[in-house]
Amino acid sequence: MKIKRKIYDQIYKHIAEKEITMIIGPRQSGKTTIMKEVQRNLILEKKETVYLNLDIERDFSLLDSQEKLINYLKATIRSDYGYVFIDEFQKKKDAGIFLKGMYDMDLPYKFIISGSGSIELKEKTHESLAGRKRIFIVYPVSLEEFFLYKTEYRYNSLKEIHDFEPNKETVLLEEYMTYGGYPKVVITENKEEKYLIINEIVESFLHKDALALIKYEKLDDLQKLIKVLGTYNGSMIEYSNLSDAVGIAPQTIKNYIRYLEETHVVKRILPYSKKRIGEITKMPMLYFIDIGFLHYSLGTFGNLAKEKEGFLFQNIAWRILEEKHMHTGADINYWRTKDHQEVDFVIDYQDKLNAYEVKYSVSIVSTNALYSFRRRYKKAKLNIIVKDIKEDKFFKKESIEIIPYFLL
Known part of the structure; x- marks a missing residue:
């Protein structure tokens, strides 16, 4: 039984667009599996495809020049339009310039590329492929x-x-x-x-x-x-x-x-800081x-x-929020004051300001940091992410929403 990935449908939908489909993410997160599944479904639709893996010397040599690749595609794809998959594309020197030239020739091919060395791939393609690509990030299984x-x-x-x-x-x-x-x-x-x-x-x-x-x-x-x-x-x-x-x-x-x-x-x-007095403004946090x-x-x-479960649960809560907002343009921040009041996550997006604390334990205690945050940011909606559903009149009265992780 295969693992069904939520991002697959987004990627497959983009196959119909002229833009280059670029799939990036950490090594062995499932990028190649997704690409091959896309290819299989295109073949089922009677579409012609070519799959190149630049870890393979023969495939790599086909990209010696644009002309060599075009000649290969013409000989391989006999229909009016074809789909070209290139895995490990970051291995190609001047990858962005190479692909920009192919794209600008208006060839009858759709390019779907992937790479594990994401920084290398993005730096090689960022300027050259501006306006010509859409990036999809494949994380490990959520x-x-x-x-x-x-x-x-x-x-x-x-x-x-x-x-x-x-x-x-x-x-x-x-x-x-x-x-x-x-x-x-x-x-x-x-x-x-x-x-x-x-x-x-x-x-x-x-x-x-x-x-x-x-x-x-x-x-x-x-x-x-x-x-x-x-x-x-x-x-x-x-x-x-x-x-x-x-x-x-x-x-x-x-x-x-x-x-x-x-x-x-x-x-x-x-x-997160809009009112800088007493707030941490520079030091990043890491997950x-x-x-x-x-x-x-x-x-x-x-x-x-057992003593690490709360620490790991907070990481899970961040990952859920990160994937939920990944393609919206919203940033996930944290908030902390110099007197050590801290809110785990803050999301300020489209005139909605949400502050989140994460609590793994059965008893929900100490929301002083949330109250402190709302005193500074009056319109903020306060939330506590928990492991299980909790009904608490006190938190309702204080307008704090209790959200189980499975409802985020």
């Missing part, structure tokens, strides 16, 4: 995708699983918080095999994606940084502290975190995109300590 797969698609939503199989929901939530969502990790049942897979994913990232960006002798520094960043997950980043811990310059730390962000290992969120990668960085992959 919590909802994981739950639906693990319940064999008997349900249509997280809420249905909560309503009909609450015990299963608890087991699955703990499993996701233990292993994360890389597709091969999800579909593998054996614990030892899961570890070997996540190890291979991290090693592949370091020796392929990272090595394309930094010198080989610097890989040890990057590995050290990744391990230290695991302890900063959901916390503010102090570059000087990281510099002391890892033993490299603060500017190099900033560069490496940028690499990790652009290759979709971590994500920085910035502080790992996949909990399995986070566990690996901490040396805890396959182990779920």
Whole structure:
């Protein structure tokens, strides 16, 4: 049984557009699987396709020149229009200029490309393909995708699983918080095999994606940084502290975190501040995109300590909000004052200001930070994200909405 990805329908719909379809994301997050599924469905519709993987020498050589590729496509695609898939496209030198030339020739081909080294691919194509592409980001399997797969698609939503199989929901939530969502990790049942897979994913990232960006002798520094960043997950980043811990310059730390962000290992969120007096305005906070990668960085992959569940649940809440707002243009921020009042997430979008606290424990306590936020931002809607449905008259009276994670 395959894992159904929510982003698939968006990508397949875009196939009808002239724009280049660009699929990026971390290594082994499911990009190639999605591309091949798109190709299979096009073939079922009697459409002609070509699939090139630039990891294969013969395929790579076809892109020696635009003329060589065009001649190959003319010989292979006999109908009036065809679909050209190119995997690992970041390996092509001058990728953006090459593809811009192909696009501007107005050829009878639709190009669908993907790349794991996202920073490299985006930098090679950003200016050259301005107005000629649409980017789709494929993350590892989301919590909802994981739950639906693990319940064999008997349900249509997280809420249905909560309503009909609450015990299963608890087991699955703990499993996701233990292993994360890389597709091969999800579909593998054996614990030892899961570890070997996540190890291979991290090693592949370091020796392929990272090595394309930094010198080989610097890989040890990057590995050290990744391990230290695991302890900063959901916390503010102090570059000087990281510099002391890892033993490299603060500017190099900033560069490496940028690499990790652009290759979709971590994500920085910035502080929210419109009234700057007493508010943190510069220090970013950091979250790992996949909990399995986070566990690996901490040396805890396959182990779920009870005292860490709240810490991991907050990461899940951020990921749900991140994917919900990814294509809306909305930013997810955090809010903190110099006297340590902190709101986990703030989303200011289309004249609606939402503040969120995340609470994993059964008892919901201490909303002082939310009240403090509303005193400064009168129109803010206050929310508490929880594990389960809670009815509390006090919070209703105070106009604070309690939102279970499965209703986000």
